[in-house]
Amino acid sequence: MSAETEPSVTVTDVELDAELTSTGLVASADEAEYALRIGDDSLILAQQLGWWISRAPELEEDLALGNIALDLLGHARNLLHFAGTALGKTEDELAYFRDEHEFRSAWLFEQPNGDFGHTIARGLLTSAFQFELYTQLAESSSPGLAGIAAKSVKEVAYHRDHAVQWTLRLAGGTDESRSRIERALINTWPYLDELFRDDELHERFDAAPRPSALREPVMNVLRQVLAEAELDEPKTSESSGDGRHGHHSTYLGPILAEMQVLARRHPDASW
Amino acid sequence: MTIMTTVLTPASAWRIAAEVVDPEIPVLTIEDLGVLRDVRMQDESVVVTLTPTYSGCPAMDQMGDDVILALTAEGFADVRVDFSLTPTWTTEWMSESGRQKLEQYGIAPPGPKPASGPIPVQLGVKCPRCGSLRTRSVSQFGSTSCKAHYECLACLEPFDHFKFH
Numbered sequence: 096m097s098a099e100t101e102p103s104v105t106v107t108d109v110e111l112d113a114e115l116t117s118t119g120l121v122a123s124a125d126e127a128e129y130a131l132r133i134g135d136d137s138l139i140l141a142q143q144l145g146w147w148i149s150r151a152p153e154l155e156e157d158l159a160l161g162n163i164a165l166d167l168l169g170h171a172r173n174l175l176h177f178a179g180t181a182l183g184k185t186e187d188e189l190a191y192f193r194d195e196h197e198f199r200s201a202w203l204f205e206q207p208n209g210d211f212g213h214t215i216a217r218g219l220l221t222s223a224f225q226f227e228l229y230t231q232l233a234e235s236s237s238p239g240l241a242g243i244a245a246k247s248v249k250e251v252a253y254h255r256d257h258a259v260q261w262t263l264r265l266a267g268g269t270d271e272s273r274s275r276i277e278r279a280l281i282n283t284w285p286y287l288d289e290l291f292r293d294d295e296l297h298e299r300f301d302a303a304p305r306p307s308a309l310r311e312p313v314m315n316v317l318r319q320v321l322a323e324a325e326l327d328e329p330k331t332s333e334s335s336g337d338g339r340h341g342h343h344s345t346y347l348g349p350i351l352a353e354m355q356v357l358a359r360r361h362p363d364a365s366w
Numbered sequence: 367m368t369i370m371t372t373v374l375t376p377a378s379a380w381r382i383a384a385e386v387v388d389p390e391i392p393v394l395t396i397e398d399l400g401v402l403r404d405v406r407m408q409d410e411s412v413v414v415t416l417t418p419t420y421s422g423c424p425a426m427d428q429m430g431d432d433v434i435l436a437l438t439a440e441g442f443a444d445v446r447v448d449f450s451l452t453p454t455w456t457t458e459w460m461s462e463s464g465r466q467k468l469e470q471y472g473i474a475p476p477g478p479k480p481a482s483g484p485i486p487v488q489l490g491v492k493c494p495r496c497g498s499l500r501t502r503s504v505s506q507f508g509s510t511s512c513k514a515h516y517e518c519l520a521c522l523e524p525f526d527h528f529k530f531h
Binding site: 155156158159161162163165166167168169170172173238241242243245246247249250253256257 | 418420421422423424451452455456504506507508509511529531
């Protein structure tokens with residue numbers, strides 16, 4: 096192709112367009128706040144899961160956890176982009192240039208990778224929650240949220256399948272694997288409650304399922320899995336986590352530091 | 367100078383865009399995949415609508431760039447690619463010829479919608495090499511977002527399965 100026939104559209108513009116998943120939809124302030132909450136959940140979990148690549152117990156798990164992280168990053172991009180249409184920010188600005196108190200992730204998603212059992216237990220809880228959430232949100236009166244949810248739920252179904260299979264395998268494996276998944280579930284269980292708390296946003300915004308309405312379907316699934324694995328439901332107290340209002344666990348700061356350092360050190364850098 | 371002979375119509379734009387291939391599975395075109403959703407003229411521009419396969423699939427940006435390069439090379443001066451999430455892409459949109467090309471390429475094509483429920487149930491997947499149904503899932507996550515990793519218990523070869531979506 097000669098210089099004269101080079102495209103008149105520059106690739107940078109096009110990538111920006113593509114990045115914006117251009118639906119032409121502009122979020123309302125409430126849609127944006129909601130999208131940030133569930134988008135930050137996925138973004139933080141994606142960032143954490145990436146750590147496992149090259150460190151998982153077997154190659155297949157490097158791939159599995161890396162693929163799950165990639166899906167979650169895709170969900171986060173769609174949600175942050177949508178939120179950004181209301182806030183006048185790009186998804187990158189929202190991911191890299193918000194400070195800790197501006198994030199809306201719940202504490203469960205901020206819990207550390209721990210050992211493989213902890214990553215699986217956290218994945219079981221997050222995927223069971225996201226599956227019910229996106230199933231209901233796909234019916235939302237908000238076309239922006241419904242479209243993202245309908246797309247995401249198909250991928251989350253595979254994440255849940257992965258977590259359930261590993262929970263069953265670890266519980267039914269050796270004494271060591273069983274004690275690890277038991278301990279991991281006990282350590283992770285307290286962070287479920289935060290996911291089911293309604294607040295002022297849900298009083299005025301009815302285009303998303305109320306968190307309290309998700310409790311029963313999510314807990315039903317988790318109890319089925321525990322029964323199949325012959326594990327007891329952990330009897331733990333509830334965490335006072337309040338990530339939806341910017342009050343985060345101590346784990347979020349270091350996660351953000353690692354995630355944001357490059358973009359902040361070299362603003363507007365591209366490659 | 368390249369001599370332009372393409373007639374610049376939406377139909378010719380579709381034909382050109384339809385030949386762009388998936389960079390990760392180059393036997394499949396974006397039309398085979400069901401990713402190419404719409405081509406229309408808007409004033410002097412061509413607007414191509416693609417739908418992503420997986421939310422995080424890194425091949426999508428490449429497909430968008432390749433559509434623009436293919437169309438501009440044929441004389442369309444102003445090309446825009448939109449990505450639309452709705453209606454949600456499904457492997458049920460994959461063309462029959464696409465499924466055959468996948469299998470010949472060594473990737474087991476997607477099957478029907480699996481039974482739903484929190485406790486997974488496995489469905490038989492045919493080995494693309496020896497045709498045996500004696501296969502097992504090694505992992506639902508493979509070399510790309512859209513593929514699962516399988517193993518044939520008859521010929522003992524590992525293979526990729528384009529999983530239902």
